[in-house]
Amino acid sequence: MNSDDERGFFGEAPFPALHKKTKTPEKPHYHGHRERLRNRFAESGSDSLTDYEMLELLLFRSIPRADTKGMAKALIKRFGSFAEVLGAPEHLLTEVPGIGKTAALDLKIVAAAAQRMLKSQVHRKQVLSSWSAVVDYCRAAMAFETREQFRILFLDKKNTLIADEVQQTGTVDHTPVYPREVVRRALELSASAVILVHNHPSGDPTPSRADIEMTKTIIDTAKPLGISVHDHVIIGKSGHVSMKGLLLI
Structure with a gap:
């Protein structure tokens, strides 16, 4: 390359920028x-x-x-x-x-x-005077389970909650319940009364004939031993049902 070519080359070449501005990235729209x-x-x-x-x-x-x-x-x-x-x-x-x-x-x-x-609002409190809190807790714990659970709330002689346990977990439409196990556990905890709770994954809390018969069997088993069954509550996605409220027990 001769000198004329070199002058022409450098004369046509763009002069490099000394300070290149960087574009600030925009924040995503969801920010x-x-x-x-x-x-x-x-x-x-x-x-x-x-x-x-x-x-x-x-x-x-x-x-x-x-x-x-x-x-x-x-x-x-x-x-x-x-x-x-x-x-x-x-x-x-x-x-x-x-x-x-x-x-x-x-x-x-x-x-x-x-x-x-929700559980802290009912633990060690008189359950019957905090009934709405009990139902709220049971709904939060069980309403959206995909399998049936049988839960027992154990109460002392002042109807204060002393324990809350899931005794059995079953299928989508059945939970095996053993009345003798319910009573045995109540005796171990020195409970004077229990509240039975189970859920219906189908969403409909209406008690079945089997639910009613099972509840009556537990009542008959517990009564001679001085243990009362205050209620059996069935929890569904759309609400709850009290067997005592329906005069079924």
């Missing part, structure tokens, strides 16, 4: 949405949020780098309600797109915390 949702909760409380928006708030911490609105709506669509999402088994939660094991576990932790809070 502003998250902040607005948090502010609405802080200012107006949970009543100002829909079920899926409450789920979004929970998912923010589990899934920090994604838009969780679609996931929250998918959870509600799959399971039906906020409570049913928290009550769903972990393996079913992970079937919803975007919900991994970490997010599913975090949702179950929230559910367990809610149950423990």
Whole structure:
């Protein structure tokens, strides 16, 4: 290359920039949405949020780098309600797109915390005078289980709750109950009375003929030993039924 060519080459070449400006990356669109949702909760409380928006708030911490609105709506669509999402088994939660094991576990932790809070409101208290709190706790613990559970609340002579135990877990429509085991455990705990509770995964809390007969057998077994059966409560997704309230026992 001769000198003329060199002058022409350097004359046509662009002069390199001394300070190249870097473009500041824009924040993802969901960042502003998250902040607005948090502010609405802080200012107006949970009543100002829909079920899926409450789920979004929970998912923010589990899934920090994604838009969780679609996931929250998918959870509600799959399971039906906020409570049913928290009550769903972990393996079913992970079937919803975007919900991994970490997010599913975090949702179950929230559910367990809610149950423990409700349980603390009835533990060591006179159950019959705190009946609504008892029902709320049982619903939180059992309403959305996919299998039947038979739970027993053991009370002392002042009707104070001394123990709460799941005696049996069965199938989707049946739980084996052994009256002698119910009474034996009551004697071990020095309980003077019990409240029987079980759930219907179908959602309908209406007692079956088998439920009624089983309850009467437990009453007949416990009575000679000085143990009273105050009630048998059946929990469903849509509500609960008291056998005593229906005059079935």
